[in-house]
């Protein structure tokens with residue numbers, strides 16, 4: 001169902017009826033019932049096997065010289081009805097002051113960032129009355145245990161700038177990178193002070209101009225107590241945009257300021273290559289937003305709830321991510337048919353193949 005992008009159990013049941021698959025495929029009600037009690041560890045083991053098979057023959061590549069993990073939280077659905085004991089809830093005030101209770105599910109995800117594709121390693125639900133960080137501790141612990149050599153550094157957004165996160169990763173011999181955006185933090189102030197005193201390194205990459213500072217700061221993060229690097233990157237990209245009258249174009253400068261805190265060791269040389277790669281690695285955090293969340297929602301219907309129970313939601317997501325991982329690895333290998341140029345076309349081709357073949361498809365080779 002996931003691999004052929006059916007998008008819902010209803011579509012699957014129609015395919016089953018249309019193709020006379022009743023003997024070969026369990027019914028939709030059996031699938032949902034089984035999903036309620038399916039063992040998550042067994043599905044995670046399949047993910048580990050696929051990872052091992054893909055990593056050895058170099059189907060996965062490192063990210064600018066490092067193996068990089070990215071962790072982040074995602075909200076899955078909102079609904080006006082509470083359907084299971086694990087629903088989280090919040091009250092929102094709509095226009096006109098009408099109060100409404102929304103129910104939703106959240107999970108944290110851990111991916112391996114890569115130059116071409118990202119590989120989704122695992123997910124963990126965020127339970128009611130707990131925050132993203134509590135769920136991510138369980139996730140990081142499990143990913144470090146299941147994939148001990150898969151990555152050497154982990155990136156998170158501003159939420160992950162916590163000594164507990166840095167220490168947990170250090171315990172597993174991993175480095176950490178977190179976005180620094182809280183202006184009240186002493187680290188933020190200190191980095192800004194230093195940036196006024198020191199000249200930045202400047203370079204151009206593709207169309208973007210970079211001004212980057214790499215500060216080594218100690219004594220400004222009480223809880224952690226160790227020296228950290230604060231990387232500051234001012235980025236400007238010229239862009240051609242429509243002018244206000246809509247008749248001509250004008251040049252505009254897209255500016256972005258980034259700050260990251262990391263315990264990665266300082267580069268041994270003054271080499272710019274190392275700094276450039278570090279900035280690129282820091283930016284690879286966007287992959288979890290784009291390739292893991294947005295793309296799986298828009299293309300693979302990841303926000304759809306196939307069966308509303310705490311276990312089934314994770315079952316369907318883990319199975320979906322298994323399919324997405326296999327699909328992505330397949331797509332970036334040398335596909336002989338040169339007419340397959342885009343991802344959407346390949347998805348449609350698989351979908352059409354499933355719909356038109358009267359006989360069951362052969363197993364997917366991996």
Ligand SMILES: [Zn+2]
Pocket residue numbers: 082083084085086087088104105308309310
């Ligand atoms: Zn629920």
